[in-house]
Amino acid sequence: MAGHGGRGRSGGRPTLEEVAARAGVGRGTVSRVINGSPRVSDATRAAVEAAVAELGYVPNTAARALAANRTDAIALVVPESETRFFAEPYFSDMLRGVGAALSETEMQLLLIFAGSDRERRRLAQYLAAHRVDGVLLVSVHAHDPLPDLLGQLEIPAVISGPRSEHETLPSVDSDNYGGGRSAVEHLMARGRSTIATITGRLDVYGAQRRIEGYRDALLAAGREVDERLIVPGDFTEAGGRRAMTELLERCPHLDAVFAESDVMAAGARQVLREAGRRIPDDVALVGYDDSAIARHMDPPLTSVRQPIEEMGRAMLGLLLDEIADRRPAVSRGLERRQVVLPTELVARASS
Amino acid sequence: MAGHGGRGRSGGRPTLEEVAARAGVGRGTVSRVINGSPRVSDATRAAVEAAVAELGYVPNTAARALAANRTDAIALVVPESETRFFAEPYFSDMLRGVGAALSETEMQLLLIFAGSDRERRRLAQYLAAHRVDGVLLVSVHAHDPLPDLLGQLEIPAVISGPRSEHETLPSVDSDNYGGGRSAVEHLMARGRSTIATITGRLDVYGAQRRIEGYRDALLAAGREVDERLIVPGDFTEAGGRRAMTELLERCPHLDAVFAESDVMAAGARQVLREAGRRIPDDVALVGYDDSAIARHMDPPLTSVRQPIEEMGRAMLGLLLDEIADRRPAVSRGLERRQVVLPTELVARASS
DNA sequence: AGGTACCGTGGGAGCGCTCCCACAGGTGAT
DNA sequence: ATCACCTGTGGGAGCGCTCCCACGGTACCT
Incomplete structure (x- = not known):
């Protein structure tokens, strides 16, 4: 042999x-x-x-990386624990989109979790060693230092949701404002009068935008915004339960809830059930993400669909552009570096 | 210079x-x-x-890899689609175990899916380029060519479940036989007389072992094994539903079901409910894996716990040994290369 | 005819490391 | 004193590739 x-x-x-x-x-x-x-x-x-x-020749990647100063690998960085990652369908859809798009290239995808401080330090070391040509950053919170670190190291990066309206990094996002707005418009069209919302983490810009959509939809219809009907959640099921409990205490007469994620809607549903409220008869419920949870819920959950897989593809596209453009040190304008994809309300039995 | x-x-x-x-x-x-x-x-x-x-010196990994002929990276290869990967809690626990153990080393983990033929070809190319020092192979079916490929390429590998009793690769597994046996013993102790089982995929050795445990438990108690009570599933929820439907047709009087995964138990539960059978009053149900599903099921599911995280840790340990031992071309005995971890029955309200 | 373009091609000079041999200087035995 | 043998150190020789310059050849100008 x-x-x-x-x-x-x-x-x-x-x-x-x-x-x-x-x-x-x-x-x-x-x-x-x-x-x-x-x-x-x-x-x-x-x-x-x-x-x-x-x-049967196969190029030696190490030699190539050394000589050409590139690795042909990119990282999908998830600043969350593995547990959250698996619990959240958003990530799996995102991964699928990126994976599909990447399989058309010669590049390799690395999945890196950076939930704990320890993992963060490890990631910093990893990035400092320039072991990837670029980074896809999903679910970044407002004051995360990661984007700055990437800037210092001059590593191309694309972010999944802008951190603020002044985001400088290329980003791909869905129309959170429009999504929030359409959810509320839908509930109003269904004749609901007291519409509460369970928000996402407030340090996530997209969550803020959904709330703005919620407010504006009400205002545009000539209604008032009751601040007591806006309760912060944290994108988890437990958070959804907590927020729903709080809402029932504050406003027992509410007849609609817009939960800004399906997972939180699932939590809210449990609390509503336990409180004897029927869905949608007593309380209409709308979620966000249109994940598998929404389709399997009882009753099936009306939800705002974001094209997550497409977002993944788009992110990869932007990143590859970034990488290509950095090679001969060209710097173009910022056109098309902030992509926003449309959302779509999927009506089901819960509303 | x-x-x-x-x-x-x-x-x-x-x-x-x-x-x-x-x-x-x-x-x-x-x-x-x-x-x-x-x-x-x-x-x-x-x-x-x-x-x-x-x-602020950070070693250049490419140069090191070229000179030392190693990559300091290992791959976790999952011969499934992303979708299955996320649906199955087994994988996430495994990943967590491997990740935790790996964080104590300088090595990098790559997650590679190889569900489709296309991904398979890509993986083969990847392995041929020796871009990892070793491979962890989870959930391998009986006639998968992957292990042989790894052998040809002389890449150290550890397999999560042996493919047969003659497995030559180092492996880590839980005591599937004992687990199956304990589930049935538990049901008998609860006074159940007609105990059916929904099996896993028959081309997975571990699933076979669980069935053997099922059989032997019955035989050891002096009972007969009724082949009509053994219905193959495929580890999915839909498969569990299908199998349960089949079982109810064949033996409407059964009073216990051992589903060889929690996900299948969830499917079986739905069918039982729809058929008007109460759990555990009419039919006792036992699952396998003791995943989050088991704890959250209504009623909570009795399940056989496998220490999956530990299995992940153990796999990594074996792999690192393999890699270390391959460097100076030493070949030791096979002791400790087949690890079997104990299972434990967790009794809950479903039985 | 010479000049000026280009091709397509060969091969030198690295990329930043590890491996390993050579060697200085110290130590202890003879 | 000689020898052997340590330990710590420096630096040559690659690892297998990409980059780029130089070269011979063909084609199309003047």
Whole structure:
């Protein structure tokens, strides 16, 4: 098994040099063929490709990374614990979108969790070593230092939701404002009069935008905004339960709830059930994300769909642009670096 | 070396050579300090460490990988789609265990899905390029070619469940036989007479072992094994529903079901409910995995707990041993390369 | 005819590390 | 004194690639 019949060198994998010898060309030419350079004649290309196939040549990524100063890998950084990551369908959809888009390239995706301080330090070390060409940052909170760190290290990055309206990093987001607004408009159209909302974490810009949509929808309809009907949640099921309990105490007569995530809606539903409220007869419920939870809930949950997979694809697209543009140190304008994708209300039995 | 005009030393990251100059020592010495070699005097070590800190030196992984022929990365390969991965709590626990154990090392974890043929080909390419030092293989089916491929490429690997009793790869598994047996013993102790089982995929060795446990428990108690009470599932909720429907048709008088995964138990529960069977009054139900699903089910599900996180840790331990032992081409015995961890029955209201 | 473009091509010079050999200086036995 | 043998250290020789310059050849100008 070891001997490679005469000309076989030691057990190792074939190198560029060996492919070159086999094809009767120079090292540079093989490199050009491998990297798809157009400056190679068809005959030569064919010869090289044959040699590559015969030898089963696979480029050595370490050597390539060293010489070319790139890694052909990007990281999806999740500033959450594994547990949260798995509990939140958002992440899995995002990962699927990125994965699908990435499979059309030669790049490798790394999934990095940075929930704890310890993991954070590890990540910082990792980034300092420039082990990836770029970073996709999802679910970043307002005062997270990560984006700045990436800036200092000059690592291309794309963020999933802007941290504020002044975001400087390229970003992809869904229309949180419009989504929030459409949820409330839907509930009003259904004849609901007292519409509460369970918000996401307030340090997430997108959550803020949903609340603004909620407010504006009410105001635009000539209604007043009752601040007691706005209760902060934290995107978890437990948080949804807590907020719903609070709401029932504050306003026992409410007849609609807009939960700014499906997971929180699930929590709210439990509390409503226990309190003897029927959905949607007594209280209409609308969620956000249109995840699997929404479809499987009893009754099925009306929810605002965000095209998460598409967002993942879009993020990757932006990142690859960033990376490509950084190579020859070109700097273009900011056009198309802030992508906003539309949301869509999916009406089901809960409202 | 300085005089190659134009080559901007300024912008780049510091190199070993620069640290050496700064500390007034040779390159080799810095390398020794960085890699924790004991053959360095304390004074020299201190000087080097100071220089490293001052310059903010971070080793270049690509260069290291090229020179040392290792990558300091391992892959967790999941031969499933992302969707299945997220649906199955088993994987997330496993990932958590591996991640926790890995954070004590300098190694990097890569998560690779290989559900589709396309992803498979990509993985093969990836492995051929030796971009990882080792592979953790979870949930491998009987005739999967992956283990053989790894063998050919001489990449250290550890498998989560043996493919058969003749498994040659190092593996970590829970005591599936004992777990299956204890579930049935528990049901018998509860006075159940007609105990059915919904099995896992038959091409998974662990699932086979659970069935053997089921059989032997019955036989040991002097009962007969009724083959009609053994229905194959596939570890999914839909499969659980299907199997349960089948069981109710075949044996309407059954009074206990052992589902060989919690997810399938959840499916079975739905069917039982719809058929008007009360749990546990009419039919006792036992699951396997003791995942979050079991705790949250209504009624809470009795389940066989496997220490999945520990299994993840153990797998990583074995893999690191494999990698270390391969370096100086030593080959030891096979002791301790097949780890089996105990299971534990967690009794709840469903039985 | 010479000049000026370009091709396509070969191969030198690194990229930043690790590995390993050589060697200085110290120690203890003879 | 000689020898052997440590320990700590410096630096050469790669690892396998990409980048880029130089070169011979063809084509199309003057």
